[in-house]
Amino acid sequence: MTEQLFVGFHHFAMRTPDLQRSITFYEALGFRQVHEWTLPDYGIDRAVMMQAADTKSWIEIFDLKASIPMQGRGAKVGQVIVTGALAHICLTVNDLEKACARIVEVGATHLHGPENLGLGQPEVSVQNAIFEGPAGEVIELLQHVRFPSDLPGSA
Template sequence: MSVQVFTGFHHSAIRSPDLQRSVSFYEEIGFHQVHDWRLPSYGIDRAIMMQAPDRKSWIELFDLKAEIPMQGVGAQQGQKVSTGALAHLCLSVTDLDQACVRIVEAGARHLHGPEALTLGQPEVRVRNAIFEGPAGEIIELLQPVRFPGDQPA
């Protein structure tokens, strides 16, 4: 058996039409800026890494000029374009109702939920809600859930 080199989710990257609005939005829901940089050779005027409150994951924010590999746009001349690869970000929350109020106050647009769903066999009950963030990103909020195949922490 080979050694497991993949350890979990690190970050999602988002290009934003209003970088400061996106930074403020994620700060309002508990993320904090941990780094920013410029990389002119990739058209990056400003990029910002935002750490999640659990300190285990991040969201990376770019301005619209960033020339990076991304959903719907080829990174190099002749590269096949991939569309629809990023469905949504999913953020863990401890209290879904409170998080729904907070994310709307921060500037998200409510799309659906909260709702309780039963998934698969054996049945797993989840409670979630869906929003649109300031850059058009779809954000799912999910209360804690354990799946039958989860390994203990």
């Protein structure tokens, strides 16, 4: 039997022109802010992680200045590249090293990482890597992590 490396959907990430407005909007939909951080090396002045009411998925929100891997290809030759709000999808993995090898084996293109990042206060240590999927989608693989304010029962 093959070891199950990919656990499930973790979060989608988005950029927004009005971070607080987006936070307020998702709070109204039942999400709650569970962590916040800055990463100046990536142009991130403020980012937040918001947990869904079912405690099994999250939304990661950045402002527009965040320099993060994003999809941005035109659909037709000569079409202007437009980057929308969706930045990437993220999958939780049990073993980042093995999952990185597997995703490349099945056709993804390696873009960045693995790397270790310290996010926010209290600091949350995350291990991740970034890939491009077969349709050009940006996929983050994230070693299983819990944020300080996650509710019990979180993935």
